[in-house]
Amino acid sequence: MMNRLFLGLFVFSxxxxxxxxxxxxxxxxxxxxxxxxxxxxGRAPDAQPVPGPETLKIDSDFFVAGRxxxxxxxxxxxxxxxxxxxxxxxxxxxxxxxxxxxxGLAIDLEGTEVCDWLxxxxxxxxxxxYRVPSLxxxxxxxxxxxxxxxxxxxxxxxxxxxxxxxxxxxEWHIDPHKVGVLGFSAGGYLVAEISTHFDRRLYAPxxxxxxxxxxxxxxxxxxxxxxxTEDNFELNPRIRVTRETAPTFLLQAENDPTDPVENSLAYFxxxxxxxxxxxxxxxxxxxxxxxxRRAEFPITEWPELVERWLRTIGITPKK
Numbered sequence: 001m002m003n004r005l006f007l008g009l010f011v012f013s014x015x016x017x018x019x020x021x022x023x024x025x026x027x028x029x030x031x032x033x034x035x036x037x038x039x040x041x042g043r044a045p046d047a048q049p050v051p052g053p054e055t056l057k058i059d060s061d062f063f064v065a066g067r068x069x070x071x072x073x074x075x076x077x078x079x080x081x082x083x084x085x086x087x088x089x090x091x092x093x094x095x096x097x098x099x100x101x102x103x104g105l106a107i108d109l110e111g112t113e114v115c116d117w118l119x120x121x122x123x124x125x126x127x128x129x130y131r132v133p134s135l136x137x138x139x140x141x142x143x144x145x146x147x148x149x150x151x152x153x154x155x156x157x158x159x160x161x162x163x164x165x166x167x168x169x170x171e172w173h174i175d176p177h178k179v180g181v182l183g184f185s186a187g188g189y190l191v192a193e194i195s196t197h198f199d200r201r202l203y204a205p206x207x208x209x210x211x212x213x214x215x216x217x218x219x220x221x222x223x224x225x226x227x228x229t230e231d232n233f234e235l236n237p238r239i240r241v242t243r244e245t246a247p248t249f250l251l252q253a254e255n256d257p258t259d260p261v262e263n264s265l266a267y268f269x270x271x272x273x274x275x276x277x278x279x280x281x282x283x284x285x286x287x288x289x290x291x292x293r294r295a296e297f298p299i300t301e302w303p304e305l306v307e308r309w310l311r312t313i314g315i316t317p318k319k
Contacts, residue, residue, distance in 0.1 A: 027054040028072045028107055028129065036079035036129070039160050045203040046153060050076045050133045056107075064109060064293050071104040075132045078157040080164065082172060083115040083125040090316050091175035093124040095161055095216075099185025099289065101225075102151055104132055109291040110184040117292055117303055122316075124174055126165055130157040130190070151190060156202045158194045159214040167209035178315055180218035180246070182306075185259060185289065188224025192239050192267060195219045195246045218315055219246040220306055221267070223288055225259035228266045241270040247277040249309050251302050253286030279309055 030036060055073045062069050080095075096118075098110035105111065107129070115125035131153040162179065169176040183191040198215035205211070227236050235241070248271055252264040261282060271278040286299035294300045310316040 026056065028056045028070075030081045030127075031112070034081050034083060036081050039078050039080055039128075039157060039164060041206055044076070044078060044131065044153075045156055047076065048133065050074055057104075064290060064295075067293065069106055069289075070108045071100060072107045072129065073104040073132070075105065075129055078131050079129045080161050081127045081129070083119050083127065084172070085119045085122045085124060087120075088122040089124070089173055090122040090178075091173065092122070092178045092310070092315055093126060093165060093172075093174045093180070094118055094220075095126045095128055095158065095165065095179070095181045097128055097130065097154075097158065097181065097183030097187030097190045099183065099187040099223075099225075100132060102132055102154065102186045105129060106184070106289065106291070109289065109293070110187065113292050114182065121307060124172060126161065128157060128161050130154040151186070151193060152202060154190050155193050155197060158190055159198070159201055160203070160206070160210070162194065162198075162214040162216065163209040163212040166212040176212075178217055180220065180315070181216045182220040182222070183224070184222045184291065185225050188221035188259075188263075189226040191216075191219050191221040191248075192224065192227055195248065196239050196241055215244070216246040218248070218310070218313065220249045221251075221264070222302065223252045223256055223259055224250070224263050224267065227263040228260065230260075230262070233262065233266065235266045235270045239267070239270070241267075241274045241276065243274050243276065245271065245274060245276045247313055248279075249306060250278065250280040251282075251299070251305070253283045253288070253297075253299055255285050256288045258288040277313065279312075281305060 052074050054075055058070050059068055096114050098105040098107055100106050111127050115127055118125040165179055166176045181191045181194055195216055201210060229236060250264045250268055252261045254261050268278055268280045283299040286297045290300055292303060311318050
């Protein structure tokens, strides 16, 4: 109970800090040469009232590896931005889910910077700006009474985007059988959700894209949250692992103050029991929300581990 209270206070304080100490601008726009594409035709399913327009905020006090972090808030119009490989193209694609406690999205730290790495490795990056209305946590996550998240809006967006990517695979030079997901913190929870909730859409089908499978071919969760029930060390019952769950890579620091390492351990145990291929890396230090920014701790070398894992499971060609 104390850990859950601490987590709630941490997220709430972080949001207030951003509100009070950041420079606000208009909605987020990708770098030149890239275009946000709407994932819904017209109104998104389960649309709800919001407190204000989408806002981009740069925190002047929150630094990771000497650089500030940019967040996007009040996201109600979800989009995807496709970043094509810069040189070689392996045909592999990742849907990327930034974290932010379902209160916002760390759009650079866990979004565009991830795409820069993936495209340099010959992998198409599809950055999903999923819905985070920045309203009370219980409201848009439809959380259970025990505090376990059910991120309905975000999962609808993720399922829809997976179908769109496969539908446009030929146009975007992607192998439709090599499309995975990669997420951080709350985005890591979304990775587990779409990996275990792909048998049916949470919304009424829109078009032919919704006839494509929403199951990821592989999954990477970096310091994921919301997966652990601390009262009895069990997996969040929302996450129902089966033999069909995507092969998964997990990474977390033991001293993570926001999402305890038990989140990764509980998911790992369930995957292993279901005989799902899984690789886990746990480190003594590293904290939370480090993204790809290199620091003094070995955990920040994780992108090389992911690239090696992709070769190991046959997604990318061996060197």
